[in-house]
Amino acid sequence: MPEPRDQSQNVPSPDNQFSMPTAFDPHPVEAKWYAIWQEAGYFQPRAPREGETPFVIAIPPPNVTGVLHLGHALQHSIHDCLLRYHRMKGEPTLCVPGTDHASIGTQVKVEQHLFATEGKTRHDLGREEFLRRSWEWKDKYGRTIIEQMKSLGCSYDWSRERFTMDGGYSRAVLTVFKEWFDKGLIYRGLRLVNWSPGAHSTVSDLEIEFRDVQSHLWHFKYPVKDSDRFIIVATTRPETMLGDTGVAVHPDDERYRDLIGQSVILPLMNREIPIVADHFVDKEFGTGAVKVTPAHDPNDYEIGQRHGLPMISVIGFDAKMTEAAGAYAGLSREEARLSVVRDLQAQNLVEKIEPYSHSVGHCSRTGVVIEPLLSEQWFVAMKDLARPVADAIRMNRVHYHPARAAETSLVWLDNIRDWCISRQLWWGHRIPIYYGPHGEIKCSLEPITEPGWTQDEDVLDTWFSSALWPFAVLGWPDNLEREWYPTSVLITGRDILNLWVSRMILTSLHFVDDIPFYDVLVHPTVQDVFGLRMSKSLGTGIDPMALIETYGADATRFGLLQLAGGAQDVRFVDQAEAALGEEAVRRWVKEQNGKPLPLTWDGKPTERYPQMQSARNFANKIWNASRFVLSNVPEEIWNKPNGAQWPDWDSLDIVGQWIWTSLGTTTVQVELLLDSYKFGEAATELYKFIWGDFCDWFIEWAKLKFREGETQYVELAVCVLEGAMRLLHPFMPFLSEEIWQKLPKTANAPTSLSIAGWLTQDARVSARNYMNDPSTADFLYIQDIIRTIRSLRAEAKLAHSQKPVIVMFMLDEQKEGRFGLWEEETFHIHPKLKQNLLQFVNLADLQVMPIDAPRPQNALSASLPGVEIYLPLEGLIDVPRETARLQKELDERSADLQRVEAKLSNPQFTDKAPSAVVAKEEAKRAEITAAMEKLRERLAALN
RNA sequence: GGGCGAUUAGCUCAGUGGGAGAGCGCCUCGUUCACACCGAGGAGGUCGCAGGUUCGAAACCUGCAUCGCCCACCA
Numbered sequence A: 001m002p003e004p005r006d007q008s009q010n011v012p013s014p015d016n017q018f019s020m021p022t023a024f025d026p027h028p029v030e031a032k033w034y035a036i037w038q039e040a041g042y043f044q045p046r047a048p049r050e051g052e053t054p055f056v057i058a059i060p061p062p063n064v065t066g067v068l069h070l071g072h073a074l075q076h077s078i079h080d081c082l083l084r085y086h087r088m089k090g091e092p093t094l095c096v097p098g099t100d101h102a103s104i105g106t107q108v109k110v111e112q113h114l115f116a117t118e119g120k121t122r123h124d125l126g127r128e129e130f131l132r133r134s135w136e137w138k139d140k141y142g143r144t145i146i147e148q149m150k151s152l153g154c155s156y157d158w159s160r161e162r163f164t165m166d167g168g169y170s171r172a173v174l175t176v177f178k179e180w181f182d183k184g185l186i187y188r189g190l191r192l193v194n195w196s197p198g199a200h201s202t203v204s205d206l207e208i209e210f211r212d213v214q215s216h217l218w219h220f221k222y223p224v225k226d227s228d229r230f231i232i233v234a235t236t237r238p239e240t241m242l243g244d245t246g247v248a249v250h251p252d253d254e255r256y257r258d259l260i261g262q263s264v265i266l267p268l269m270n271r272e273i274p275i276v277a278d279h280f281v282d283k284e285f286g287t288g289a290v291k292v293t294p295a296h297d298p299n300d301y302e303i304g305q306r307h308g309l310p311m312i313s314v315i316g317f318d319a320k321m322t323e324a325a326g327a328y329a330g331l332s333r334e335e336a337r338l339s340v341v342r343d344l345q346a347q348n349l350v351e352k353i354e355p356y357s358h359s360v361g362h363c364s365r366t367g368v369v370i371e372p373l374l375s376e377q378w379f380v381a382m383k384d385l386a387r388p389v390a391d392a393i394r395m396n397r398v399h400y401h402p403a404r405a406a407e408t409s410l411v412w413l414d415n416i417r418d419w420c421i422s423r424q425l426w427w428g429h430r431i432p433i434y435y436g437p438h439g440e441i442k443c444s445l446e447p448i449t450e451p452g453w454t455q456d457e458d459v460l461d462t463w464f465s466s467a468l469w470p471f472a473v474l475g476w477p478d479n480l481e482r483e484w485y486p487t488s489v490l491i492t493g494r495d496i497l498n499l500w501v502s503r504m505i506l507t508s509l510h511f512v513d514d515i516p517f518y519d520v521l522v523h524p525t526v527q528d529v530f531g532l533r534m535s536k537s538l539g540t541g542i543d544p545m546a547l548i549e550t551y552g553a554d555a556t557r558f559g560l561l562q563l564a565g566g567a568q569d570v571r572f573v574d575q576a577e578a579a580l581g582e583e584a585v586r587r588w589v590k591e592q593n594g595k596p597l598p599l600t601w602d603g604k605p606t607e608r609y610p611q612m613q614s615a616r617n618f619a620n621k622i623w624n625a626s627r628f629v630l631s632n633v634p635e636e637i638w639n640k641p642n643g644a645q646w647p648d649w650d651s652l653d654i655v656g657q658w659i660w661t662s663l664g665t666t667t668v669q670v671e672l673l674l675d676s677y678k679f680g681e682a683a684t685e686l687y688k689f690i691w692g693d694f695c696d697w698f699i700e701w702a703k704l705k706f707r708e709g710e711t712q713y714v715e716l717a718v719c720v721l722e723g724a725m726r727l728l729h730p731f732m733p734f735l736s737e738e739i740w741q742k743l744p745k746t747a748n749a750p751t752s753l754s755i756a757g758w759l760t761q762d763a764r765v766s767a768r769n770y771m772n773d774p775s776t777a778d779f780l781y782i783q784d785i786i787r788t789i790r791s792l793r794a795e796a797k798l799a800h801s802q803k804p805v806i807v808m809f810m811l812d813e814q815k816e817g818r819f820g821l822w823e824e825e826t827f828h829i830h831p832k833l834k835q836n837l838l839q840f841v842n843l844a845d846l847q848v849m850p851i852d853a854p855r856p857q858n859a860l861s862a863s864l865p866g867v868e869i870y871l872p873l874e875g876l877i878d879v880p881r882e883t884a885r886l887q888k889e890l891d892e893r894s895a896d897l898q899r900v901e902a903k904l905s906n907p908q909f910t911d912k913a914p915s916a917v918v919a920k921e922e923a924k925r926a927e928i929t930a931a932m933e934k935l936r937e938r939l940a941a942l943n
Numbered sequence B: 001g002g003g004c005g006a007u008u009a010g011c012u013c014a015g016u017g018g019g020a021g022a023g024c025g026c027c028u029c030g031u032u033c034a035c036a037c038c039g040a041g042g043a044g045g046u047c048g049c050a051g052g053u054u055c056g057a058a059a060c061c062u063g064c065a066u067c068g069c070c071c072a073c074c075a
Helices: A026-040 A070-088 A103-118 A127-141 A143-152 A167-182 A238-243 A298-307 A323-328 A333-346 A383-394 A405-414 A462-466 A494-511 A544-551 A553-563 A575-580 A582-591 A610-631 A635-639 A654-675 A679-707 A711-728 A733-742 A761-772 A774-795 A831-841 A879-904 A907-912 A915-942
Strands: A055-058 A093-096 A186-196 A208-223 A230-235 A246-249 A263-266 A271-277 A289-292 A350-363 A371-380 A399-401 A433-435 A441-443 A487-492 A517-522 A805-810 A845-850 A859-864 A867-872
Touching (some): A026 A143, A026 A553, A026 A733, A070 A093, A070 A487, A070 A544, A070 A553, A070 A654, A103 A127, A127 A143, A143 A544, A143 A553, A167 A441, A167 A462, A167 A494, A208 A263, A238 A333, A271 A298, A289 A298, A333 A350, A383 A494, A462 A494, A487 A494, A494 A517, A544 A553, A553 A610, A553 A733, A575 A582, A610 A679, A610 A711, A610 A733, A635 A711, A654 A679, A654 A711, A654 A774, A711 A761, A774 A831, A774 A867, A831 A845, A879 A907
Parallel strands (some): A246 A271, A399 A517, A805 A845
Antiparallel strands (some): A055 A487, A186 A371, A208 A230, A208 A350, A246 A289, A263 A271, A805 A867, A859 A867
16 A cells, blocks of 8 residues: 555645755656555546446557557547546546557567577477467567556556456457357458468558559560460569469450450460450550459459459469469569560560559568468458448447548448458467368367367457457456446547447447447547658657656656647657758658668757657646745645635635636636547646746736735635646646645545546636626736736836836726726725735836826837826937837738728628627727827827 | 548647637847746748638638548559
8 A cells, every 4th residue: 555645734844845856857756656546546446336427448459569659659648638537527437458469460570589589480389389489478578568658657447457368358259250150240261362471471451561662564465366466465563474364455445345255375374365344444554455363463353253264373372483383383473573574575575664663562560572362261241240330320329539530431331341350370369160070160169179170270360359349358258347338438540440440339239239439539640740650660750758758757748638639630840850851851761661760869858859848848837836836835824734725705816816717717628628539729728827827927926925924825826726736637647646745735635636536616616706706807907017018118128126117097997897906986006906016017106197197208108908008218218219119000000990991981891791790890990099099199299 | 543631920730700829949138036947028920822602711612732641552
């Protein structure tokens, strides 16, 4: 158990006041609080009560071999922000974390490691030993990303951590397979699949990377049978011609119309193959005639199916030419290509060879060129399963944020193709199909050990198991914890909306008869500073752990959340990249595929990523504001058993009422924005409140009050700070906890901010008071006046030691109803307030005169609505300079007036625009006219 | 090729019909009293281009240009 906070009394211990260093050091704070939170079990929720809606997230399980990248860091910042927010609001809040076995990704890594360290392949080890090594690998490296999430502060229920190959999960996978098999939804078939000779397995579309390759377009002459004509075909893959079983032309192509139905003699193989007509063929491309190799090209496969062409596999699983390639058998694809071209040239059957650039599919795991191959594979029949998913999305049972993301899924679902689920790998869920001695095929959850029976060698596509994630981690198939299901929201990137999200809905509807989550939130893709997708394989990755090291976890989270507006992609600024220049970066990425960029950064480490630097500065600002408030808490408050209390509203001055109000309205804003997943705006609201309102205005003002010994003002400062820490906690959990713990609190206060609950009614009561007493808005008016006075001071180049007199000429109606500012009877500025203002702006005196009183000579001046502000100067003022300034303002106002006049003199406008808009324009005209009049007077007074 | 989105200050981005905004950066001034990871003041924009709708367009429509992402992939 953690050391409980000493609640017997609030003591002004050295820890509270004097040992706070002037700069916030995040790392000790992070380590301390995460350990305490976890040990205390704050991340494990209570069970939901009857009728209560819990908040539940099952995180997208990252690969066991993975490390946190910037996209993850953003995603988990969002997760944890929502979790902490809902937990503080008192909802039962559960987050189930875990990792994915990532079949092919992990296997390839283990194989690479094996080869590098021992020079062996998996076949040298055998299946059993290889799997043992893979589990070892998983145990060793699978922790990394989990530890990194903890570094970020994620408040996930680690006692529930799952792995997609743990016992219960495997049972879920096999159960799904068997049920679909028994229903006939899983079948075996000969299909063209993406074969990775590197991984020696089929791979999913997602695991193919298309790269632009400089190659050639070869034009071959195929002799037409019983004729001296040739038909010329163009190809990028000469070696596949050995497997050609047809030539296709467009049915409307005049050049070939008479040849349709005839045949050609395939050179080198001397095989007679038909000429068919197919709409797929583009008349404009190449020669308008296509060689058809159904066994090695997806489009040719389709054409072959339509015309009943045979399929001849000339390339084998080892990426070498097969026996069917005749004389070329045993050659590699590359060797065969050279030989075929050479032999055709010898026969004078090569028309021409053009340079040609096109994109070629490479295995993203091994980098080897993908070979489309015919192979026996297991498939899921998707059509009937997909329809209910599309229905559920169309009926808004699942809400996508943004809504247009649903369209992506609908297009995919409406054009669904059967899903190839078998992979020729060892690491993964082995297919529970057993073959009997007499050709029997059985699906069994338990191993069949009878003699003569063997299990299918293949494993399942990783996404097959991922598709079950939300309910499999909540107890299915044994005992689904319905109180936590469906989960609340799934947070993901755009790229796996179909591969993963749609399939989760599919399995959930089928097996649990319910949706898996109410909301799907698509988060932005983080791009580099030039707008390119960030990718480690492109050398453009940024390590979030380095950000945490440099800026702290709180700043990293806050900085990332500030970027997370909607689903709009965001750019992450790296000054080192920017310095290198876009052209250089792109050239490097293109030429040095996979190698890290040659980036150097000589400046301060914190200045490299300005978006993070800004967040770190914010954290430091909060730290110092808190340090200042704490250093002013007097003994008597530390000794109070209930700590600081909200003061009486009516006893506060205008500034106190204003900051209290601002806390209340900020709270409402943050709630609204978080409820609608607008993290960037919520973060900005907090930034503006804490830095702009609390630090820049309230604390500066409070300095005067603290010096005067106004204890209740200290209490107010503590209470506002306490509320601000609650608002901040979902964004910056460590810093907010650290400060919150230092504040004087009631004896029975919770032991941690993370479970302390959301803002109290007291904290928000001011919003109601504001509605009843709009005079608090007057402080915004005072701010305007203060800014104007400061501006005049700067204009006059007054030293800080010089205290000028300010004279304000004010309309009476400007004073009415503002009794926080003015004495009720005399309309004089309230003496107490005036005294504070003089100190605040560093003035000798502040005089308020009637609007028609004579203006001082030799003065700088400015005006706001209803008030003119004069700074009389004893010495000479710079007349030309001041004249120019006033003239410039006059010109600007004049332009404004012209615009307004033009509108108002247009009968179309006055007739058709809403009367409120017209009235507004009229008021504007009056205001501008008055202001211009004053400007002219001031100009005249100068000259 | 199809779909989606973006284009607003030097940079990153808000702003969905009625007087162009924020943060960072930049310039000037200021370090005895929370913070230089700071404070005060200031400069800076024909809202990608061209049409259209409207009394009125940064916003709505059309086209074009540029960029990005997703899907399909050109023999």
